[in-house]
Amino acid sequence: MEKTVIHHMTQALTPDDLPRIAEAERAAASAFEHTIHVCVAAGCLSQHSDQVKQHLEHHIQERGLAHCQVKGVGCMGLCRAGPLVSVRPASTLYQAVTPDDAPAIVESLGAEPVQRLACPTDRPFFTRQTRIVLANSGEIDPEHLEDYLAAGGYQQLAHVLTTLTPAQVIDQISRSGLRGRGGAGYPTGLKWSTVAKASGPRKFVICNADEGDPGAFMDRSVLESDPHRVLEGMAIAAYAVGASEGYIYIRAEYPLAIKRLQTAIRQAERVKLIGSNILGTAFTFQIHLRLGAGAFVCGEETALIASIEGRRGQPRPRPPFPAESGLWRAPTLINNVETYANIAPIIANGPEWFASIGTERSKGTKVFALAGKVVNTGLIEVPMGTTLRTIIHDIGEGIPEGRRFKAVQTGGPSGGCIPAAYLDTPVDYESLTALGSIMGSGGMIVMDEHSCMVDVARYFMEFCMSESCGKCVPCRVGTAEMYELLSRIVQGRASGEDMALLQELCETVRYTSLCGLGQSAPNPVLSTIKYFEDEYLAHITNHVCPAGQCQFEMAQEGQA
Amino acid sequence: MTQHAPVLTAEEKRRRMVMATMRRHGYTPDALIETLHTVQSAAGYLDEPSLRFVASELHLPLSLVYGVATFYHAFTLKPEGRHRCILCQGTACYIKGSQAILNAVTKTYHIAPGETTEDGEISLLTARCLGACSMAPTAILDEEVVGYLTPERVLTRMEGWKKP
Numbered sequence: 001m002e003k004t005v006i007h008h009m010t011q012a013l014t015p016d017d018l019p020r021i022a023e024a025e026r027a028a029a030s031a032f033e034h035t036i037h038v039c040v041a042a043g044c045l046s047q048h049s050d051q052v053k054q055h056l057e058h059h060i061q062e063r064g065l066a067h068c069q070v071k072g073v074g075c076m077g078l079c080r081a082g083p084l085v086s087v088r089p090a091s092t093l094y095q096a097v098t099p100d101d102a103p104a105i106v107e108s109l110g111a112e113p114v115q116r117l118a119c120p121t122d123r124p125f126f127t128r129q130t131r132i133v134l135a136n137s138g139e140i141d142p143e144h145l146e147d148y149l150a151a152g153g154y155q156q157l158a159h160v161l162t163t164l165t166p167a168q169v170i171d172q173i174s175r176s177g178l179r180g181r182g183g184a185g186y187p188t189g190l191k192w193s194t195v196a197k198a199s200g201p202r203k204f205v206i207c208n209a210d211e212g213d214p215g216a217f218m219d220r221s222v223l224e225s226d227p228h229r230v231l232e233g234m235a236i237a238a239y240a241v242g243a244s245e246g247y248i249y250i251r252a253e254y255p256l257a258i259k260r261l262q263t264a265i266r267q268a269e270r271v272k273l274i275g276s277n278i279l280g281t282a283f284t285f286q287i288h289l290r291l292g293a294g295a296f297v298c299g300e301e302t303a304l305i306a307s308i309e310g311r312r313g314q315p316r317p318r319p320p321f322p323a324e325s326g327l328w329r330a331p332t333l334i335n336n337v338e339t340y341a342n343i344a345p346i347i348a349n350g351p352e353w354f355a356s357i358g359t360e361r362s363k364g365t366k367v368f369a370l371a372g373k374v375v376n377t378g379l380i381e382v383p384m385g386t387t388l389r390t391i392i393h394d395i396g397e398g399i400p401e402g403r404r405f406k407a408v409q410t411g412g413p414s415g416g417c418i419p420a421a422y423l424d425t426p427v428d429y430e431s432l433t434a435l436g437s438i439m440g441s442g443g444m445i446v447m448d449e450h451s452c453m454v455d456v457a458r459y460f461m462e463f464c465m466s467e468s469c470g471k472c473v474p475c476r477v478g479t480a481e482m483y484e485l486l487s488r489i490v491q492g493r494a495s496g497e498d499m500a501l502l503q504e505l506c507e508t509v510r511y512t513s514l515c516g517l518g519q520s521a522p523n524p525v526l527s528t529i530k531y532f533e534d535e536y537l538a539h540i541t542n543h544v545c546p547a548g549q550c551q552f553e554m555a556q557e558g559q560a
Numbered sequence: 561m562t563q564h565a566p567v568l569t570a571e572e573k574r575r576r577m578v579m580a581t582m583r584r585h586g587y588t589p590d591a592l593i594e595t596l597h598t599v600q601s602a603a604g605y606l607d608e609p610s611l612r613f614v615a616s617e618l619h620l621p622l623s624l625v626y627g628v629a630t631f632y633h634a635f636t637l638k639p640e641g642r643h644r645c646i647l648c649q650g651t652a653c654y655i656k657g658s659q660a661i662l663n664a665v666t667k668t669y670h671i672a673p674g675e676t677t678e679d680g681e682i683s684l685l686t687a688r689c690l691g692a693c694s695m696a697p698t699a700i701l702d703e704e705v706v707g708y709l710t711p712e713r714v715l716t717r718m719e720g721w722k723k724p
Binding site: 369 | 690
């Protein structure tokens, strides 16, 4: 239905075509009186939203409702209530929809909404968010280039290619204050200008989509919901730094995101939005997809490069940084998915607009994956500087089953646990680092009083131990030793000396490891010791787990 | 080579798929991981003849190919069972009780993660994070992502695999 305008267009597009197509697509869409959005991102899909979509289509067709259409869209955020269905323009949101609900929903079009399925949208989960990265998520069909074009897609690439010099692009990104969304928060503009200044016959742009932190699914969702936005961001970056080839390194664990990216790349190539002579200009940019193979360390940039080159994903010492010597020793720009997704909006609305959102040193918004012991699990986007309390208690609607909040874990295995006393901390790079955690890529796991903090520390240490690539000794041996010590504590077999040794090892591993994996592996331990030392002591001296989670094998104590 | 045979055996078909991947990447060394992905998806695991074949085609030492094949968790050198149970061990799942599920499956089927039951029916695997944290605890049961699991729900689903 909606493919009427562009589907016969297989030839290259020009910059002038883009607003014209967008206009025509919007006009075609507004011809429909009702459009039913069905979430087809991985969360809702696993709750069989594809069947919901089929049934809705079937009932619309059966009733001959030519003025209605069904559209598969990306993530609407409130994953816990999936499958989500939204009716436009009425903006009615339905939750936990089953295929059997399709007739009722179709019948209600233009009439009273189906009350029993209604999901109120006047609550903080929806009202306290600011969606920039996720602006198109839940709005456009991620498998239709036309939908992205209708939302103004690729117009910023056209604008950049036809009116701005690379230096002007970098200047805009620098002034926006955008910092890397992968976790470290390095200023994006500075990174771009370093690569731009580096000399070499060829340069590369890489998109790090190896979202390895357990508990993080922001990048998956962005790629499943709005893949073209990332491609556009990469193309603008390539123009700015002078690269003509790009790689997207994505985890093999995300089959749907891979499929949607493949589709998006093919669609963009067909109309010369990617490829040679993009939009009729001299600019050429090819994008290749590379699948990860299940190695957490490949999120580290030098390990990621090794993996793209077909080798074991082991990091190497920096400098030289990839900006000077990266993929095949060429200057290489590596940014995260969410960073690239921010580029087009910054170009569209200007750096001042972006810099007006957020805090003094952390600009814009951040996407978080909210999970664990919290009522509203799902994907949210809030301005930098939003407090943890707002995120967990307002947007997340607190802890289920009337339990008490104990800690929130941010930054995955490289981050830490933040206790209730610091709930009013504004979320930005510096504040979280000051608390002994990190911003990280955006995973936020909420824990209640039944979660044992020592066990959580042990869980992350097991992760780091298994994921250590084995290249440097402090990480390979240190994480194994720390895991053993933590295991002894949770089993009630540890002594006070073990505790001292654990802390000493934390320092050693932190300061002597080769890459970020080892350097940050002690963070979960250090932060839990800092805020929950009494729990450690309870395990060691009283053989008691305050959370009631750890099992003690007193009878076998002799074996220790 | 047997490429000219009019009817291709399953083995030959697999080899053609592997060749196609290497060709697409111009037989460069960086095609290795992509090629191993193809071998694994075609054959279910990385068998030794395939590793030797890939090494010789890409002009890489077998030790390097073996090194890469064993470095990455996604690759397996052992054939897998007819059914796969992949339990997510991500943080959200852990907090919501994935350990109890893992214990229940290992106890019921007497297999540790990475192992296959003796009858070759069921392989138990663990995943670092499936990225479906909002439905924790989650698992992939024969290609299907399922969420909000309990030990009972997983065992019931696996019980269903027993009948052909």
